[in-house]
Amino acid sequence: QYVIVNGVVPFVTAVLTLASMLYVTARIDWRLAMLAILVLPVLLLLTETHRRGVRARWTRVKESESGALSVIQEVLASIRVVKAFGQEDRERDRFVRGARHALAEQLAVVGAETRLGLLVALALAVGTAAVLVVGARDVRSGTLTLGSLLLVMAYLAQLYRPLETISKKVAGLQSSLASAARAFSLLDEVPDVAERPQARPLARAAGRMTLRHVSFAYGKDRRVLDDVSFEVPAGTQVGIAGPTGAGKTTLLMLLARLIDPSDGEILLDGLDLRAYRLADLRNQIAVVLQEPVLFSTTIAENIAYGRPGASRQQIVDAAEAAHLDDFVMRLPDGYETEVGERGMALSGGERQRVSLARAFLRDAPIVLLDEPTSAVDTRSEAKILEAMQRLMQGRTCFMVAHRLSTLDICAVRLRLENGRLLAADDRVRVSAHG
Ligand SMILES: Nc1ncnc2c1ncn2[C@@H]1O[C@H](COP(=O)(O)OP(=O)(O)O)[C@@H](O)[C@H]1O
Ligand SMILES: [Mg+2]
Structure with a gap:
């Protein structure tokens, strides 16, 4: 026209x-x-x-x-x-x-x-x-x-x-x-968190996480987390269950310091998250979200997103770990296949495996998984769960799921309801005074 x-x-x-x-x-x-x-x-x-x-x-x-x-x-x-x-x-x-x-x-x-x-x-x-x-x-x-x-x-x-x-x-x-x-x-x-002038560098965290009386509210009275306290030793796989709107995603965002608590503090290896350099802190973390986020570029670049400059071998290793390699090998362009706008050329399960490979390659001591299997079909779920289990090995992990039963692979299970931590087992200390 x-x-x-x-x-x-x-x-x-x-x-x-x-x-x-x-x-x-x-x-x-x-x-x-x-x-x-x-x-x-x-x-x-x-x-x-x-x-x-x-x-x-x-x-x-x-x-x-x-x-x-x-x-x-x-x-x-x-x-x-x-x-x-x-x-x-x-x-x-x-x-x-x-x-x-x-x-x-x-x-x-x-x-x-x-x-x-x-x-x-x-x-x-x-x-x-x-x-x-x-x-x-x-x-x-x-x-x-x-x-x-x-x-x-x-x-x-x-x-x-x-x-x-x-x-x-x-x-x-x-x-x-x-x-x-x-x-x-x-x-x-987008609401950001500030870095202190004298922020500490952090090469590689061990991964001990402590929450002390953490509360969070969106705005003035939109209270989402209410006095949450717990501590997990480094390398613990923590499962967090709870109904929609309980504040699970918010808790993960706090752990990644995408937001800061309104009250209380979160410690990594005994130091407040706010004490670390932001870039260093984020370097300790890999995330896998419910809706995997892909960028309109090649599979290889999407896997290497959290680690620019990774070698081809590293990318392939990560893909193998995420059970993605077989699928990629069958594509005519292999790792150079374009995934389309927001990865729409791939299925939900394939997208999630790309984001798992990304997390593997990131090789971070802390892994945050937000309902990682809720958007994939049951056929790929078993594969993804198996890959996830290996990803979580030896790292401090927080995995959110709707139902407690999907958290079987976690050593510690927490339940979040209406912003309050309800149940935990004996390997984690949940107490009023942290
Ligand atoms: N950016 C936001 N601004 C205001 N309220 C929010 C925001 N994000 C989430 N919420 C609210 O906080 C509550 C907890 O959300 P969320 O942490 O996403 O829960 P879950 O992941 O457990 O379903 C919900 O009631 C939600 O509506
Ligand atoms: Mg959520």
């Missing part, structure tokens, strides 16, 4: 105007009409060359623009994963690269449009001048009346206007990129 309104209609108008102008002019003075018609092939040549060059460019502008925009969409949809894996800068770079590319292509288009505008104006000015010179001579010699010449000139102006509009269709494009940049600033606006 855009193409028709902005490209074809002015062109047809121009042609019709030209034809009628030639008809009228020819009836007044056929020599002037012939002169005016000389402009036509020049104009056709100019616009045709231009259209051909710009059409390809235009496609590239649209492509790179939507490329940059899809980065934003992905980031907004998966902000927790981006942050939990500490990849904010990479996403910003990805967007800036795309946007810069789109801008360069747009400038090239604008340049071409401007050149066309100038050349069209020049050709028309030359044509107009020629008609005027010849016509004025005829008026002086008495073969043409002044009124007729003015009429011819008026028609020429008519022709000029629609042709000029073609070269002025450029404005209004810059704005879409500007709005994209605004949307991206949301990454910074």
Whole structure:
């Protein structure tokens, strides 16, 4: 539709105007009409060359623009994963690269449009001048009346206007990129946690986790966790069950320090999470969410998301650990297969295994799993559970599930209800004073 309104209609108008102008002019003075018609092939040549060059460019502008925009969409949809894996800068770079590319292509288009505008104006000015010179001579010699010449000139102006509009269709494009940049600033606006000026570095945590009287409220009175206290030694697999809305996801977000407690404190290896450098802390953590978050790139890059620069062998090892290798080997492009926007080219179970492979490759001492099997079919569930069990080995894990029974693989099981910790077994200390 855009193409028709902005490209074809002015062109047809121009042609019709030209034809009628030639008809009228020819009836007044056929020599002037012939002169005016000389402009036509020049104009056709100019616009045709231009259209051909710009059409390809235009496609590239649209492509790179939507490329940059899809980065934003992905980031907004998966902000927790981006942050939990500490990849904010990479996403910003990805967007800036795309946007810069789109801008360069747009400038090239604008340049071409401007050149066309100038050349069209020049050709028309030359044509107009020629008609005027010849016509004025005829008026002086008495073969043409002044009124007729003015009429011819008026028609020429008519022709000029629609042709000029073609070269002025450029404005209004810059704005879409500007709005994209605004949307991206949301990454910074999502409620964030602050890093202390003297934050400690942390190479690799052991993984002992202590919660002391932790409460959390969204906003002022939206209390979700209420005085939660427990301690688990490093390397413990903790299962957390509870009904929807009990605060399970919120608890995991607190453990990853995506949010800070409203009251109380969370300690890692005996130190408050807030004492550590944020990037170092996030480096200790791998997350697997209910809805696996994939980015529209290759399987290999998706697996390596939490560990940029991983070798191919490491990626393959991680895929094998997640029972993903067989599936990938059957794909014609193997690890270079594009997973499509948000990984939609894969099934739920395949997506979840990619995110498990990602967690394996991350090799973090702490693993957070939020209802990792609730979105996969029962056939892949057994495989995924088996892979998950190995992922959890030797790491401090918090695995959330709707039902307690799915937490059999966990050494310790907790129950969360209405923001309060209800039941625990003897391997974990749940007490009022931590
Ligand atoms: N960003 C948020 N803002 C306000 N309320 C929220 C937000 N996220 C979750 N909640 C509320 O907090 C409660 C606990 O949510 P959540 O931790 O996701 O529970 P669960 O994972 O156990 O289902 C729910 O009532 C939910 O509506
Ligand atoms: Mg949840």
